[in-house]
Amino acid sequence: MKATAKAHTNIALIKYWGKRNEELILPTNNSLSLTLDGFYTTTTVDFQEDLKADSFELNGIPEQGEAYKRVTAFLELVRKMAGKEVYAHVASDNQVPTAAGFASSASGFAALAAAASKAIGLDLDDKELSRLTRRGSGSSSRSIYGGFAEWQMGEKKDGSDSYAVPIADENHWDIRMAGVVLTSEMKKISSRAGMRRTVETSPFYEGWLKSIPEDLTGIKEAIQEKNFIQVGEIAEANCLKMHATSLGAKPPFTYWLDSTIRVMRQVQKMREQGIPAYFTIDAGPNVKVLYLPEHEAEVERMLREVPGVTDVILSKPGPGVSYL
Ligand code: ADP
Numbered sequence: 001m002k003a004t005a006k007a008h009t010n011i012a013l014i015k016y017w018g019k020r021n022e023e024l025i026l027p028t029n030n031s032l033s034l035t036l037d038g039f040y041t042t043t044t045v046d047f048q049e050d051l052k053a054d055s056f057e058l059n060g061i062p063e064q065g066e067a068y069k070r071v072t073a074f075l076e077l078v079r080k081m082a083g084k085e086v087y088a089h090v091a092s093d094n095q096v097p098t099a100a101g102f103a104s105s106a107s108g109f110a111a112l113a114a115a116a117s118k119a120i121g122l123d124l125d126d127k128e129l130s131r132l133t134r135r136g137s138g139s140s141s142r143s144i145y146g147g148f149a150e151w152q153m154g155e156k157k158d159g160s161d162s163y164a165v166p167i168a169d170e171n172h173w174d175i176r177m178a179g180v181v182l183t184s185e186m187k188k189i190s191s192r193a194g195m196r197r198t199v200e201t202s203p204f205y206e207g208w209l210k211s212i213p214e215d216l217t218g219i220k221e222a223i224q225e226k227n228f229i230q231v232g233e234i235a236e237a238n239c240l241k242m243h244a245t246s247l248g249a250k251p252p253f254t255y256w257l258d259s260t261i262r263v264m265r266q267v268q269k270m271r272e273q274g275i276p277a278y279f280t281i282d283a284g285p286n287v288k289v290l291y292l293p294e295h296e297a298e299v300e301r302m303l304r305e306v307p308g309v310t311d312v313i314l315s316k317p318g319p320g321v322s323y324l
């Protein structure tokens with residue numbers, strides 16, 4: 001009863017930022033992302049009859065706190081689904097900074113869901129796997145697929161119609177994304193806590209939600225047509241709207257550092273110089289930059305020039321979840 005799975009992170013171009021049901025992890029809007037080949041998680045789940053509890057090791061270090069709780073709560077769902085009362089050793093390796101806004105929860109839970117469901121003998125298809133992994137971390141529902149994926153919020157109370165669907169696979173379009181590392185420090189406000197506070201207290205939240213349908217229609221059209229400028233403009237504006245909602249929260253907060261803003265300005269400077277490039281930022285200070293392959297060298301050079309940038313990791317579109 002042992003399996004290993006690999007899942008890549010995904011970065012949302014249309015963000016998921018708020019839940020309508022916390023326990024089932026049902027979102028308030030559809031979101032759309034690009035899975036990246038440069039960042040991923042590999043997880044081994046080993047169910048053993050003689051274990052009295054689950055254990056969780058992340059990057060070789062035994063975890064006990066909140067991270068452990070999230071993993072055991074998730075394994076509990078898998079056990080219920082399979083109708084088996086058996087505990088597991090979980091060992092995971094993040095080739096992505098943990099809890100720094102590079103979507104470690106997306107690759108982390110997608111790899112866990114795939115490995116755990118396989119190890120316990122469930123034979124899930126992609127849709128079932130996406131629906132299951134959503135319960136670990138919402139964004140992980142999109143990491144089941146390579147390339148572009150959309151998480152459909154669904155309408156049903158039980159969440160049975162809330163899962164991701166593929167929009168265009170990793171071979172559709174060679175669009176690139178640079179992960180600009182400013183800090184690998186773990187964020188003080190998790191994505192979960194940040195979006196909860198925003199939904200509950202920000203007067204800007206309603207405006208954010210109203211603006212989503214138009215962004216989604218526009219970006220899906222642009223992806224099909226490989227219209228880079230349209231994808232970039234919509235994604236960058238959508239990210240800024242999301243981050244604006246947190247400034248309206250009570251108490252207000254932002255994930256940005258001064259270096260975050262410097263990178264944003266550098267991307268604007270690229271455009272002024274005729275290099276089409278656009279940024280997006282998740283719940284964390286680090287920035288991701290969208291560009292096309294022909295501008296890779298120049299984009300990387302200009303990003304490395306910005307004071308505060310410690311690394312630039314270049315990615316192509318990545319594949320969906322796989323078993324090792
Ligand atoms: P991020 O921007 O990295 O997704 P989040 O606040 O959404 O940040 O989630 C970070 C949390 O996700 C971690 O604190 C941990 O609980 C969980 N996580 C990260 N990596 C893994 C992994 N490989 N396996 C299981 N859980 C993970």
Ligand code: DP6
Pocket residue numbers: 011012014015016017025031103105106136137138139140191192281282283
């Ligand atoms: C800003 O999926 O990490 O990255 O469902 O509570 O685990 P939980 O949150 P998470 O939220 C991601 C928020 C985001 C935008 C996105 O990935 O769509």
Ligand code: CO
Pocket residue numbers: 103104105106137139191
């Ligand atoms: Co996350």
